[in-house]
Amino acid sequence: MRLNNASRRQYHRRIPALNTTATADMSFILLIFFLLTSSMDSEKGLQQNLPPKETKKEMDVKNIDRENVFSIYITEQNTYTLNDTLRSIKDIENRLSAFITQKSSEHVIEILANRESSYQTYFRLQNLIAKTYSKLRDAEARKRYKIPYSICNDEQQEKIQTAIPQRVSEEFVNTENKTPNM
Secondary structure, three states: OOOOHHHHHHHHHOOOOOOOHHHHHHHHHHHHHHHHHOOOOOOOOOOOOOOOOOOOOOOOOOOOOHHHEEEEEEOOOOOEEEOOEEEOHHHHHHHHHHHHHHHHHHOEEEEEEEOOOOHHHHHHHHHHHHHHHHHHHHHHHHHHHOOOHHHOOHHHHHHHHHHOOOOEEEEEEOOOOOOEOO
């Protein structure tokens, strides 16, 4: 069969089509597969309860006796000091536990961290404080209710939290002379 000039031009311009109907389906299936099989670790990090949003009301300011303050300073060399004396993390744990037990609900833990110190050092101290409170509350629950703190009901946990409140003050300082950032 012979093609005329118009048919010949039209014949040469045709581009073969690629059937991509299944490509969208396959992409969707792969997306679902990877979403289901990949893991998202949501438990990393440090859980902190932030203070409530400030209202226009004035906050009550309490004067705290310095004897009830357990002050830990993190130096820029990533060491811990208590009363200007270098201490190990294990020593701080023992002293902290004794301090909270002795001062009961009147204690405050003050953390002063140098801006040059590492996050790892700061979080190690935070984890130590959380672990100490957890141990003390568990011991109190076993003493009061003969069960671990984790399986106490809400009312029992609230009573224990009132007896052993978690009071931590955190501040970042600029230099070794411990001047607060403003």
